[in-house]
Amino acid sequence: MKALIIIDMLDDFVGGALANPHAQAMVAPLKRLLDHARREDWVVVFSNDAHEPDDPELAVWGEHAMAGTPGAQVIAELTPRPGEREIVSAKRAYGAFDGTGLDEQLRALGVDEVVLTGQHTHICVRHSAYGALIRHYRISVPRDAVCTFEGVDEDDALDYLRDTYAARITTIDELIGAEAAARGAAT
Ligand code: ZN
Numbered sequence: 001m002k003a004l005i006i007i008d009m010l011d012d013f014v015g016g017a018l019a020n021p022h023a024q025a026m027v028a029p030l031k032r033l034l035d036h037a038r039r040e041d042w043v044v045v046f047s048n049d050a051h052e053p054d055d056p057e058l059a060v061w062g063e064h065a066m067a068g069t070p071g072a073q074v075i076a077e078l079t080p081r082p083g084e085r086e087i088v089s090a091k092r093a094y095g096a097f098d099g100t101g102l103d104e105q106l107r108a109l110g111v112d113e114v115v116l117t118g119q120h121t122h123i124c125v126r127h128s129a130y131g132a133l134i135r136h137y138r139i140s141v142p143r144d145a146v147c148t149f150e151g152v153d154e155d156d157a158l159d160y161l162r163d164t165y166a167a168r169i170t171t172i173d174e175l176i177g178a179e180a181a182a183r184g185a186a187t
Contacts (some may be wrong), residue, residue, distance in 0.1 A: 038081075
């Protein structure tokens with residue numbers, strides 16, 4: 001069972017305090033993958049920064065995605081539909097598994113593979129990949145559904161995920177096509 005994990009596609013990270021043109025360009029393709037995940041009944045997770053004033057990483061980035069503020073909302077294009085198979089998971093550090101209870105939630109739903117998307121490839125996606133690896137999840141990363149910010153090499157960031165966490169680097173088309181092919185073979 002796959003879980004699509006969408007990391008920090010929040011107002012502050014797309015057009016707000018930490019606005020990123022790469023993330024803005026990625027919204028439509030990511031929406032396509034989200035639609036696919038919902039159709040195929042994958043588990044969907046929105047892993048969202050929801051910071052409190054004493055969170056350590058604010059010393060690095062300044063205030064962003066503060067809990068309860070508009071900047072901490074998932075962008076309108078990807079609005080969550082919370083339910084049994086769609087989880088909104090608040091985090092206060094980089095990794096989706098860091099003190100969030102997400103591992104237990106995914107296990108309860110039978111998830112054994114995570115598809116990591118969102119931003120940033122070299123920070124929160126990376127820390128989430130580490131969290132997934134040590135908890136024995138298989139990891140896929142569609143290269144067109146993640147991004148770094150300006151000045152950071154995307155290929156280097158993806159290579160790190162592949163070489164360090166055994167992440168399968170793929171594409172949205174490949175994921176969607178692979179699902180369709182598997183269905184075809186089963187009938
Ligand atoms: Zn943060």
